[in-house]
Amino acid sequence: MMVEMESEVRVESGSAAPETNNNRSDIRGNTEKRKRRRLEANAVSLHDRAGAITTGKAIRPLRQQTKTPTYNDNYLDAVIDEQLGGAPLPSRGRKRKPLSVEREVDVEAMIAASIGFPRESLTEEEIDAGVIPSADSLEQANYIVVRNHILAKWRENVNVWLDEDTVMESIRSQHKSLVAAAYKFLSTFGYINFGVAPAIKSRIPEEASKATVIIVGAGLAGLAAARQLLAFGHKVVVLEGRQRPGGRVYTKKMSGEGLAAAADLGGSVVTGIHGNPLGVLARQLGFPLHKIREKCPLYQPDGLPVKEEMDSRVEAQFNSLLDRASKWREEGINHVAHSISLGTTLETLREGAGVAATPEERQLFDWHLANLEYANAGLLSNLSLAFWDQDDPYEMGGDHCFLPGGNVRLVSAMAEGVPIFYGKTVHTIKYGSEGAQVVAGEQVFEGDMVLCTVPLGVLKREAIRFEPPLPQRKTDAIKRLGFGLLNKVVMLFSHPFWGAELDTFGHLAQTTGRRGEFFLFYSYAAVSGGPLLLALVAGEAAINFEFMPPIEAVDRVLAVLRGIYEPRGIKVPDPIQTVCTRWGGDPLCYGSYSNVAVGASGDDYDILAESAGDGRLFFAGEATNRRYPATMHGAFLSGLREAGNITTLASTRVYSSKGERGSIQKDIQSQANILVDIFKEPDLQFGSFSVVFDPQSSDLKSHVLVRLTIGGRDKQEGQADQQRQSVHLYTIITRKQAFELFELRGGDKLRLIYLSDKLGVKLVGRRGLGVIGDGIVSLSKWNRAARKVNSPLSATPVAGSAARTPKSL
Secondary structure, eight states: OOOOOSSSOOOOTTOOOOEEESSOOOOOOSOOTTSOTTSOTTOOOGGGTTSEEESSSEEEEOOTTSOOOSSOHHHHHHHHHHHHTTOSSOOTTOOOOOOOHHHHHHHHHHHHHHHTOOSSSOOHHHHHHTSSSSOOHHHHHHHHHHHHHHHHHHHHOTTSOOOHHHHHTTSOGGGHHHHHHHHHHHHHTTSSSOSSOHHHHTTSOSSOOSOEEEEEOOBHHHHHHHHHHHHTTOEEEEEESSSSSBTTOOEEEEEETTEEEEEEOSOOOEEOOTTOHHHHHHHHHTOOOEEOOOOOOEEOTTSOBOOHHHHHHHHHHHHHHHHHHHHHHHTTOHHHHTTSBHHHHHHHHHHHHTOSOSHHHHHHHHHHHHHHHHHHTSOGGGBBTTTTTTTGGGOOOSOEEEOTTOTHHHHHHHHTTOOEEESOOEEEEEEETTEEEEEETTEEEEESEEEEOOOHHHHHTTOSEEESOOOHHHHHHHHHSEEOOOEEEEEEOSSOTTOSSOSEEEEOOSSGGGTTEEEEEEEOTTTSSSOEEEEEEOHHHHHHHTTSOHHHHHHHHHHHHHHHHGGGTOOOOOOSEEEEEOGGGOTTTSSSOEEOBTTOOTHHHHHHHOOBTTTTEEEOSGGGOSSSTTSHHHHHHHHHHHHHHHHHHHTTOOSSOHHHHHHHHHHHHHHHHHHHHHTTSOSEEETTEEEEEOTTOOOTTSEEEEEEEESSOOOOTTOOTTSOOOEEEEEEEEHHHHHHHHHOOSHHHHHHHIIIIISOOOOBOGGGOHHHHHHHHHHHHHHHHHHHTTOOOOOOOOTTOOOOOOOOO
């Protein structure tokens, strides 16, 4: 069997050799940290939380030093169903049921709590922002009611732009100042009016008037920040090392034998839909979510089902040991808990209690440990006993879901219209009092500020050089935090031989060292468009998997599946196509997601989120979000957070001082010269129209820059000065529309009518090109320059930025 060893190796029907993909990652799946998905995690009563959260079994002990969530999952489910109809989009023609004022306030507080706001107090962020000028308890109480009302009102219909006047319709006029304060805070930091709904996108100004921000990374954090900053009027450029957006969120299209399926090879599960911003995006786009069913049968190494009695007993023992570990760290040995691992603690307690004494019980116990390592993308021997679960009190409530068609649908919607330059691997970031420079290859991008969203693994490897070096406090936090690994094997089959009644099933390993190898299977048949099955590889097995030959990996996983199904008379065919992930060796992430290692704490997430260089260098990403680390929504929320921080700081600066005006005027003149140059060789020319294509894309939906010349031609070298100078107007349309314009008969007059009446576009001057037009200009300039020296170039700096030798700031 021949296997082509590239970044991807394709396998056709009848062959077991997989594709090996080195650009994949997973952001935490749907298992919560102390239990597998088949447990009823959402059937929790708030009144049961005095000691342990229960679902009929004591499975989630809470620590005394962390606060209890202030909302009830069941109640919020009922509220959402009653008030919002439980639909992906607000139901039309359906009136809300009347509520008493008291209950409405309570419901709004519940919704605010699901988003992460305390029901009866301010967040640290609100205090830092100074949302109320005094500590008056009545004013604070009124502010909280107003804040909760605004949050609930927008979440009721996330497809609209909520303005202050609309809010004031239901608030007494005497509280107008509180409305203004709450509205400003919530809109600035992305708690309302965010996303991809048409009403939200229409708020992006045509011309940027504020600071220039360079964003490193087009993952969920970078995209969320970019969209917000564009809406706030900033000039934005995103530099992405890959040839696609999404970062560790990646959907791979798999196909063969007339079948096709979408496989999420990176972040895959929307972990809790209550308050989740990714749920908001899905509602705005009208995408239904698939609730992951809780039934998860387990199979022994020989393929036989695990006996129900032993399953229940070992699971109860496992949860009991977690309870004891939690109490152990709280009762008298807190100082020791900081320097001991969760794995060491559990093994010590297990041996002392005589738990999992037989080989069969030990294999089942190991399965639970593997599931715990999956949730943390790390070895239990490396996780901090004191703080491994510091984020538990903030977990999003509600169901865990898949997005049919893959998370690429969210990524694509977020990336639309954002100026992203692909193939730009950043190796140096300079920052100082005059601004920031980002160096990718031989190109230098200049801006007022830079937002770094690269994964923690990249920071740990010091793959980016910071000048000046990052503060010691931040580098220490980078070293302390853990960054673990999760790998996957994704297989497209000819039919779903495993059945349609399950979303998950598990398999026990023969030995402890391989406990994480194919320990959990996800069926994507209901959401991917084809018979797709995914096997997870966690813990030590995930590390070893990085070096396992792809053919051996697929042979092993098929042996597991055939051991389960073929004794029952169900034939397991060879997969049509297979993909194996290799996240640990990916130079753009070096792993999957963060965790709290021994010696680290939740404080390190906060330190990593701190800005540097007097507000010139900012950081976002899942590893900067203390409340929601290792999640897709955590990354997304961190981008919204930093967009708010950047905008707040930028509002205190003046970027067009007298000393800068000369250079700004030079930039404007330089832009004019670039436009003249690129239109000397247009991609399409007819009548008075010239068209320049986006050199990065041949898609008919890609944008093009159209120029209309009025009154003459460009003055050429040597021509008399008195010759009449032409006037140029511009617009942005798609490549398809440009061809339609070209084919239109009737001359320029009819073409102008077509542009205004049919396409609804307007012609603008050179300064009104906007970020899309600026991007096409820059791309064309550098692409043509590269062609002259026979050096392919896939992306370039933003207009106004110069590619030059790096200099000190």
